[in-house]
Amino acid sequence: MKAALAVLAREFRLALRSGGGAGLGIAFFVMLVPLVPFGIGPDPDRLAPVAPGTLWIGALLASLLSLDRLFQADSEDGTLDILALSPLPLEGLVALKALAHWMTTGLPLVAVAPALGLTLSLPGPAYPWLVASLAAGTPALSFLGAIGAALTVGIRRGGLLLSLLVLPLYVPTLIFGARAVVAAAGGQDPLPAFLLLSGLSLFILALAPFAAAQALRVQLR
Amino acid sequence: MSLWRYANPSEFMRLSGAIQPWCWALAVIALGIGLIWGFFLTPDDYQQGATVKILFIHVPAALIAINAWLMMLVASLIWFIRRHHVSALAARAAAPVGAVMTVIALLTGAIWGQPMWGTWWAWDPRLTSFFILFLFYLGYIALWAAMDEPDKAADLTSVLCLVGSVFALLSRYAVYFWSQGLHQGASLSMDRESHVDNAFYLPLLFSIAGFILLFVSLVLLRTRTEVRLRRLRALQDLEARA
Numbered sequence: 001m002k003a004a005l006a007v008l009a010r011e012f013r014l015a016l017r018s019g020g021g022a023g024l025g026i027a028f029f030v031m032l033v034p035l036v037p038f039g040i041g042p043d044p045d046r047l048a049p050v051a052p053g054t055l056w057i058g059a060l061l062a063s064l065l066s067l068d069r070l071f072q073a074d075s076e077d078g079t080l081d082i083l084a085l086s087p088l089p090l091e092g093l094v095a096l097k098a099l100a101h102w103m104t105t106g107l108p109l110v111a112v113a114p115a116l117g118l119t120l121s122l123p124g125p126a127y128p129w130l131v132a133s134l135a136a137g138t139p140a141l142s143f144l145g146a147i148g149a150a151l152t153v154g155i156r157r158g159g160l161l162l163s164l165l166v167l168p169l170y171v172p173t174l175i176f177g178a179r180a181v182v183a184a185a186g187g188q189d190p191l192p193a194f195l196l197l198s199g200l201s202l203f204i205l206a207l208a209p210f211a212a213a214q215a216l217r218v219q220l221r
Numbered sequence: 222m223s224l225w226r227y228a229n230p231s232e233f234m235r236l237s238g239a240i241q242p243w244c245w246a247l248a249v250i251a252l253g254i255g256l257i258w259g260f261f262l263t264p265d266d267y268q269q270g271a272t273v274k275i276l277f278i279h280v281p282a283a284l285i286a287i288n289a290w291l292m293m294l295v296a297s298l299i300w301f302i303r304r305h306h307v308s309a310l311a312a313r314a315a316a317p318v319g320a321v322m323t324v325i326a327l328l329t330g331a332i333w334g335q336p337m338w339g340t341w342w343a344w345d346p347r348l349t350s351f352f353i354l355f356l357f358y359l360g361y362i363a364l365w366a367a368m369d370e371p372d373k374a375a376d377l378t379s380v381l382c383l384v385g386s387v388f389a390l391l392s393r394y395a396v397y398f399w400s401q402g403l404h405q406g407a408s409l410s411m412d413r414e415s416h417v418d419n420a421f422y423l424p425l426l427f428s429i430a431g432f433i434l435l436f437v438s439l440v441l442l443r444t445r446t447e448v449r450l451r452r453l454r455a456l457q458d459l460e461a462r463a
Contacts, residue, residue: 151364151377151380155368158367161364164356165360169388171353171388171395193398211380215377219373
């Protein structure tokens with residue numbers, strides 16, 4: 001427990017101090033969303049239907065952005081070897097790092113998404129479901145990203161490869177997450193999509209650390 | 222005498238060298254019979270006319286596209302559990318073949334869909350899950366290509382293949398939640414009575430057999446090339462050290 005807290009505290013310190021890039025994801029999200037009205041026009045009637053999808057895709061890309069440093073920096077300076085020797089199981093370590101990634105990139109996205117929803121004239125009833133679906137779905141994005149990050153640790157310029165590996169894995173999460181918001185915006189019942197999203201997210205949270213840890217073990221060999 | 226004897230690369234090379242010509246010959250014969258019979262000797266469909274005959278390429282290609290991934294999954298598991306190098310190389314060899322079959326299924330589907338549905342592409346669940354499968358093939362091939370150390374690459378791509386299998390399956394069901402389909406039901410099935418008419422059934426079976434044999438021949442050829450490449454590398458390393 002003490003080791004787990006120490007790892008988590010270290011991750012936070014690294015992310016929040018200079019060069020950590022915790023703000024980068026949220027800045028990207030805030031940059032990306034206004035590009036949509038530039039692309040399709042300022043008409044609220046055309047923006048409102050695409051708002052849920054835009055916000056979800058924006059959050060997904062923003063969370064992808066900082067993934068390539070998840071294990072890379074620790075692998076370059078040897079920290080990863082020392083962490084692997086700690087009493088903490090590698091699966092736990094992966095889960096903690098993914099959790100820290102979510103708390104420093106995913107959680108801020110959830111917080112600013114309603115404000116960006118306003119700029120896209122997202123209908124009123126959709127806001128609670130936007131927050132709920134992003135809060136339930138973004139942890140899954142970070143944990144799936146950990147698999148991709150672990151697979152591409154040793155590769156120079158692995159960022160593009162990481163996107164290629166991780167984006168197809170994001171498809172089910174995106175479908176259920178965006179569907180819940182779309183349903184709420186259209187006056188339908190968002191609960192079925194939201195429950196499927198939550199179930200999928202829990203499934204990923206439970207199993208993704210094992211896959212990522214297996215990949216890390218290969219990298220450390 | 223067990224099947225695992227052929228996991229030995231020398232045994233594999235001997236056996237695959239012996240059966241490979243037969244595989245090619247049978248593939249050509251089955252494809253010849255299936256395609257010529259299918260294209261020229263079957264009647265036109267009463268609704269779809271002659272366009273229905275693209276079925277003889279579309280269905281087998283789609284079948285191979287899915288089963289190639291399944292074969293890679295099994296080969297990856299064998300590599301994980303028993304660490305036979307031939308298995309890892311066979312998985313690597315099958316990936317581009319599967320990817321090309323996916324593209325063939327998507328392209329022939331588009332050519333078929335244009336006159337029938339009035340559109341080249343629709344975000345139909347089946348089409349979409351095939352597109353996602355293609356992305357998984359691309360990622361798998363790219364990960365193999367990015368790695369220098371062969372054993373490490375085999376391990377990591379196996380992890381990706383296992384994770385990808387779970388998510389390809391999840392996506393397949395997730396897209397049904399997201400869109401209703403245009404695509405017709407299964408053309409062939411073991412457990413249902415409704416499949417294509419008998420006039421198309423037999424040439425289709427020949428064509429499927431031909432595609433399966435073609436897949437086996439291509440994978441054998443590519444695996445043999447990989448084994449030889451591995452041997453060549455080992456020889457070059459020896460030379461460099463001497």
